[in-house]
Amino acid sequence: MFYTTNAIVLSKLKYRDNDLIVSCYTQDFGVLSFLLRGVLKSKKGNTKIAYFQLLSQIQIVIDYKPNRALHTIKEVKINTFYTSLHTQVVKSTIVMFLADVLTMALKEEESNLELFSFLEQKLDWLDKHEKISNFHLLFLLQLTKYLGFYPDTSLVEFPYFNLSSGLFENKPYGKYSVSDENLEFLKLFLGIIFDDVATIKMTAKQRQRFLDMLLLFYELHLGHFKKPKSLAVFSQVFS
Structure with missing residues (x-):
């Protein structure tokens, strides 16, 4: 099921060759981790990575399922421009x-x-x-x-x-x-x-x-x- 929630980026870790695992503190679900597939292999991916600088305040649309270790982000935008x-x-x-x-x-x-x-x-x-x-x-x-x-x-x-x-x-x-x-x-x-x-x-x-x-x-x-x-x-x- 899809949910929209605000989030603060806590960490990011390269996974395999082209993926990132990002941990966020979310307003509605607490700490969640997300798998960003293929973001390291394209110029479009570089734009997406910019949203996930440490402690960035973002709004995300997520495919959330309880008890899942890694969730999926469908949409992301900046909430606060530092x-x-x-x-x-x-x-x-x-x-x-x-x-x-x-x-x-x-x-x-x-x-x-x-x-x-x-x-x-x-x-x-x-x-x-x-x-x-x-x-x-x-x-x-x-x-x-x-x-x-x-x-x-x-x-x-x-x-x-x-x-x-x-x-x-x-x-x-x-x-x-x-x-x-x-x-x-x-x-x-x-x-x-x-x-x-x-x-x-x-x-x-x-x-x-x-x-x-x-x-x-x-x-x-x-x-x-x-x-x-x-x-x-x-x-x-x-x-």
Whole structure:
């Protein structure tokens, strides 16, 4: 049966000589994978590939059948035309990194309209703004709201944060208790919106340490999560 749904491209992989497998986060069905047959062997195929750049926002007509591993796309069009996300080096590096994170973090084949709206809005924000050095940090932190392990802020005044429990604590419990400057940055990011994210002043080393803490936070709460392969390239660009 054919359905029309909005989607965000998460990854693409060459399959055989002329085919691509594309993974998307869809508005109506969650994560789905699609087989694009023959797109690598013709000039017309090259035009089609352009729709599937990482984190592109597209609308697709799909032949969807439950429990099928690979689905078919019948029609595709761009929903949002980015002006800088795929052309500026720093932004394209952020895109590559976040696509890796989302590919590992999003596994469910079910609709989550709030999460989909969050992704749409924040990608649009990234495309339109220039002061973005802290964007990925706030993005990763706010994404945890939709993944089910956002920090409990009811005791945010306490001097420790436990990455394993997601709680602020009065005393350190275990090896995942945070009390250094990462704790202070965490409290700042918890109380800020994207339009003000550039007001948080961090050195490159501080930004990297805070990112490492956030990725550990993900690993502790998502059993299948591993540090993105693009992390090394991403860290070089932001060093």
